Amino acid sequence: MSERTLILVKPDGVRKGVVGEVVARIERKGLKLVALELRTLGREVAEEHYAEHRERPFFGELVEFITGGPLVALVAEGPHAIKAFRGLAGATNPVEAGPGTIRGDFALEIGENIVHGSDSPESAAREIKIFFPELGA
Numbered sequence: 339m340s341e342r343t344l345i346l347v348k349p350d351g352v353r354k355g356v357v358g359e360v361v362a363r364i365e366r367k368g369l370k371l372v373a374l375e376l377r378t379l380g381r382e383v384a385e386e387h388y389a390e391h392r393e394r395p396f397f398g399e400l401v402e403f404i405t406g407g408p409l410v411a412l413v414a415e416g417p418h419a420i421k422a423f424r425g426l427a428g429a430t431n432p433v434e435a436g437p438g439t440i441r442g443d444f445a446l447e448i449g450e451n452i453v454h455g456s457d458s459p460e461s462a463a464r465e466i467k468i469f470f471p472e473l474g475a
C-alpha cells in the first residue's frame with residue numbers, strides 16, 4: 339500500500355551540507371519525491387509542526403533550532419513510506435542510531451539530529467497539510 343510521509347532535512351543538515359546525501363538515500367530506497375522545497379520556518383509554523391511536544395521541557399529549544407536557518411521540506415511516497423524513512427533516519431538520539439542510518443552517520447546530539455520523519459499516517463497527513471497544503475489529502 340503506497341503512502342506519503344513528510345520529511346525535513348533540519349537546519350543542521352542544511353548547514354552540514356548533507357541535503358544531497360539524505361535525498362540520495364531516500365531515492366536509493368525507492369521512495370518517490372512528490373514535493374521538495376527549501377524554506378525557513380516562522381515560529382508559528384514550527385510550533386504547529388511540533389504541537390505534540392508543546393509541554394516538553396525542550397520545546398523552546400526545539401522551536402529555536404528548527405527556525406534557526408533554512409531547512410528542506412519534502413514529501414516522499416511509496417509502500418510503507420513512513421516506516422521506511424524512520425528506518426533510514428535511525429533512532430531519535432543519534433548516539434543510539436545505528437551506523438548506516440542518517441542520524442547514526444551524521445549526528446551526535448539529540449537536539450540536532452538532521453532529519454524529521456512523520457511517525458504515523460495521522461501525523462503524516464497533518465504535517466503534509468502544514469508544509470504542502472496544495473497536495474490535498
Ligand code: DAT
Pocket residue numbers: 391396400429430448449450451453454455457
Ligand atoms: P523523532 O524526531 O525521532 O520523531 P520526537 O518526535 O520524540 O523524535 O522528538 C522530536 C524532536 O525533538 C527530536 O527529533 C529531537 C527533539 N528531542 C526529542 N527528545 C529530546 C530531548 N530529550 N532533548 C532535546 N531534544 C529532544
Ligand code: MG
Pocket residue numbers: 455457
Ligand atoms: Mg516525532
